[in-house]
Amino acid sequence: xxxxxxxxxxxxxxxxxxxxxxxxxxxxxxxxxxxxxxxxxxxxxxxxxxxxxxxxxxxxxxxxxxxxxxxxxxxxxxxxxxxxxxxxxxxxxxxxxxxxxxxxxxxxxxxxxxxxxxxxxxxxxxxxxxxxxxxxxxxxxxxxxxxxxxxxxxxxxxxxxxxxxxxxxxxxxxxxxxxxxxxxxxxxxxxxxxxxxxxxxxxxxxxxxxxxxxxxxxxxxxxxxxxxxxxxxxxxxxxxxxxxxxxxxxxxxxxxxxxxxxxxxxxxxxxxxxxxxxxxxxxxxxxxxxxxxxxxxxxxxx
Amino acid sequence: xxxxxxxxxxxxxxxxxxxxxxxxxxxxxxxxxxxxxxxxxxxxxxxxxxxxxxxxxxxxxxxxxxxxxxxxxxxxxxxxxxxxxxxxxxxxxxxxxxxxxxxxxxxxxxxxxxxxxxxxxxxxxxxxxxxxxxxxxxxxxxxxxxxxxxxxxxxxxxxxxxxxxxxxxxxxxxxxxxxxxxxxxxxxxxxxxxxxxxxxxxxxxxxxxxxxxxxxxxxxxxxxxxxxxxxxxxxxxxxxxxxxxxxxxxxxxxxxxxxxxxxxxxxxxxxxxxxxxxxxxxxxxxxxxxxxxxxxxxxxxxxxxxxxxxxxxxxxxxxxxxxxxxxxxxxxxxxxxxxxxxxxxxxxxxxxxxxxxxxxxxxxxxxxxxxxxxxxxxxxxxxxxxxxxxxxxxxxxxxxxxxxxxxxxxxxxxxxxxxxxxxxxxxxxxxxxxxxxxxxxxxxxxxxxxxxxxxxxxxxxxxxxxxxxxxxxxxxxxxxxxxxxxxxxxxxxxxxxxxxxxxxxxxxxxxxxxxxxxxxxxxxxxxxxxxxxxxxxxxxxxxxxxxxxxx
Numbered sequence: 001x002x003x004x005x006x007x008x009x010x011x012x013x014x015x016x017x018x019x020x021x022x023x024x025x026x027x028x029x030x031x032x033x034x035x036x037x038x039x040x041x042x043x044x045x046x047x048x049x050x051x052x053x054x055x056x057x058x059x060x061x062x063x064x065x066x067x068x069x070x071x072x073x074x075x076x077x078x079x080x081x082x083x084x085x086x087x088x089x090x091x092x093x094x095x096x097x098x099x100x101x102x103x104x105x106x107x108x109x110x111x112x113x114x115x116x117x118x119x120x121x122x123x124x125x126x127x128x129x130x131x132x133x134x135x136x137x138x139x140x141x142x143x144x145x146x147x148x149x150x151x152x153x154x155x156x157x158x159x160x161x162x163x164x165x166x167x168x169x170x171x172x173x174x175x176x177x178x179x180x181x182x183x184x185x186x187x188x189x190x191x192x193x194x195x196x197x198x199x200x201x202x203x204x205x206x207x208x209x210x211x212x213x214x215x216x217x218x219x220x221x222x223x224x225x226x227x228x229x230x231x232x233x234x235x236x237x238x239x240x241x242x243x244x245x246x247x248x249x250x251x252x253x254x255x256x257x258x259x260x261x262x263x264x265x266x267x268x269x270x271x272x273x274x275x276x277x278x279x280x281x282x283x284x285x286x287x288x289x290x291x292x293x294x295x296x297x298x299x300x301x302x
Numbered sequence: 303x304x305x306x307x308x309x310x311x312x313x314x315x316x317x318x319x320x321x322x323x324x325x326x327x328x329x330x331x332x333x334x335x336x337x338x339x340x341x342x343x344x345x346x347x348x349x350x351x352x353x354x355x356x357x358x359x360x361x362x363x364x365x366x367x368x369x370x371x372x373x374x375x376x377x378x379x380x381x382x383x384x385x386x387x388x389x390x391x392x393x394x395x396x397x398x399x400x401x402x403x404x405x406x407x408x409x410x411x412x413x414x415x416x417x418x419x420x421x422x423x424x425x426x427x428x429x430x431x432x433x434x435x436x437x438x439x440x441x442x443x444x445x446x447x448x449x450x451x452x453x454x455x456x457x458x459x460x461x462x463x464x465x466x467x468x469x470x471x472x473x474x475x476x477x478x479x480x481x482x483x484x485x486x487x488x489x490x491x492x493x494x495x496x497x498x499x500x501x502x503x504x505x506x507x508x509x510x511x512x513x514x515x516x517x518x519x520x521x522x523x524x525x526x527x528x529x530x531x532x533x534x535x536x537x538x539x540x541x542x543x544x545x546x547x548x549x550x551x552x553x554x555x556x557x558x559x560x561x562x563x564x565x566x567x568x569x570x571x572x573x574x575x576x577x578x579x580x581x582x583x584x585x586x587x588x589x590x591x592x593x594x595x596x597x598x599x600x601x602x603x604x605x606x607x608x609x610x611x612x613x614x615x616x617x618x619x620x621x622x623x624x625x626x627x628x629x630x631x632x633x634x635x636x637x638x639x640x641x642x643x644x645x646x647x648x649x650x651x652x653x654x655x656x657x658x659x660x661x662x663x664x665x666x667x668x669x670x671x672x673x674x675x676x677x678x679x680x681x682x683x684x685x686x687x688x689x690x691x692x693x694x695x696x697x698x699x700x701x702x703x704x705x706x707x708x709x710x711x712x713x714x715x716x717x718x719x720x721x722x723x724x725x726x727x728x729x730x731x732x733x734x735x736x737x738x739x740x741x742x743x744x745x746x747x748x749x750x751x752x753x754x755x756x757x758x759x760x761x762x763x764x765x766x767x768x769x770x771x772x773x774x775x776x777x778x779x780x781x782x783x784x785x786x787x788x789x790x791x792x793x794x795x796x797x798x799x800x801x802x803x804x805x806x807x808x809x810x811x812x813x814x815x816x817x818x819x820x821x822x823x824x825x826x827x828x829x830x831x832x833x834x835x836x837x838x839x840x841x842x843x844x845x846x847x848x849x850x851x852x853x
Binding site: 014015052102105106109110111112113118121123125127158161162165166167235236281282283284285286287288289290291292293 | 520552595598599600601602603607615616636638644645646648649650651652653654656658681684685686688689690692693698699710711712713715738739742745746750800801802803805806
């Protein structure tokens, strides 16, 4: 208990949040939705360690109810339709045309109209560790939203800086699975950000496996191997970030995954995967009680 | 003759042409450029940057009154009573922020009424009597020095801290001992340098803070308290808890006292079939089930998913759960890290809430019909929950010098001076938050040139600066109540200004995109003007070279 307590103080966070964004529309971008939903599912599988209210899920298109889906109400992430990641309890916070660059930046910076419900807000504080996962089509320095607009790496870096200024995160892990993904984290300048990308500038990220029954590719390689790696993690595991950086070497992924840790204050060796992919609370035994007088309570007034 | 006239006409024509070209160019530059600049700049209202800078210093003044009962005056006072003394203490935070604590101590002797109030049997009665005589402001302390042989303080105790804002100190040892005790007392009853540092935690680098800094609830305008009863085994237990009555009797007085600090809303719920995330293990020696300390962090999560919270409110939520274990896992006890059972059978998580396990006694006869009816003893439960509420706010009574005796606050839940402690730290935290928010807003607006600053955002910023300044001034004078109110208003205004939805920066335009937009508009217009200007310059040069040819 003492060791765990010490470790907890080292990371300094008390709660976890996640923002998962899929930015592509159209049926042939099925794999991006499946990527995002698989990452979403990974948390809930861990016995609700991060629960719906702490995840902001943005899906730019509806694959489960798409008229071209031969298996309606399902989104599969594995060949031979082994795992339906669109179960009964998926809560999509921003759907379809609500996934825009403006809404994404509003969620990150907190400049949301007052009428927005609680589930659509990122209510993190200075003790929150946030995971941001983005997937879609990208290029050198930009990420395409909805096939009609882009978010540039400068805007993203500015948004993170605004989050830092208002202390909306303790530590931030940014994972991006797009072509030339490494260009998106080049411009970050705020402290305590660690970034992972599926490919370097000039390289494309490739998809993993097509499914002949559904007719599209089901997942992207990088996300597939990252999730395979996360299968072996359990809430008390001590695996650190350096292991995550080794996931998906060039032989499997064809592209070269990249990472950036210079802005992060702690050594990646000491950062546990569960710092971002799980939620373990710090507890203290209650040793004090107060004494209440059961009889007098009715008569005592201030 | 005609040729000369034609040449003069030509000359006049060319001169007019030159004047026309020059006037086009002049109008384009003098009128056009400024007009274009004004119509394309973003509207930015002025902000009080200087005022924002000036919120770095925090002076805290604590008015202390030291009242000497007869025969308790130490021999070595520097001046005859009454006199005042000011002591300053610097709390170093960082380069930009400095906190100075000033203790304005007024020494005097007792009045006749105070002597009568002190002439009672016990310290509690004295405290109650003295409270009626004072009109103590929030944040002020009164210390009564009683003679060494006074019967009020029990043996071995030299300082008694009452429920309100006064304390009794045993005389003896001279002025130096008195001063030491006074210092300890003010540390207990108002603030310590570590509590101030914790309030300013987001300005300090991580290494300098103790673990305490991240434990206590952050200052907020309101808190939501939710009491939940978890019954995982409704087939075996029918649990009845009279929560409404308990809240009205025990919780409401405490919340009424804390209402100065924030708005509180209370709700309750019962959850069925909610199990803990950890399976307890059976211990043969005590024939009970045990939850060890290191499995406690994993207990909360599966339950938390089902707790829910109010959709409309954005205040932090404090959850208090009462868990009645299943019949197959009864009785269930929590072990601390040394393996000893915990007397309260409860644990809490900072900034979240607390859980208490309520064991149901096994029925007398094993043939008793299920489900068993259980009436929860709300007094026992509320004693633990209210204690956890105090701990979540940071009011702990643990680290005290041994000769101190603290009066229990009874059903009010917290003493007046504990409320003062919260007010001190929250006021400092609020002012620091306002300063950080406004500074970062100013930096942000400076850095990203194309964010529009509307008038109402600017007026919120002005209001935040003004109220924060008045909060700092009130703190310097020792008026804790008005300082706290002003700091709350300042926080509200600054948050409203910072999170205004209109402050989204326009999408990023790199320089090459700017050129791509303006060139097709301005180049066609500029080409004839530039060409004619070039022609004029060429002709002027030619004329200077051959002035004599016309002769």
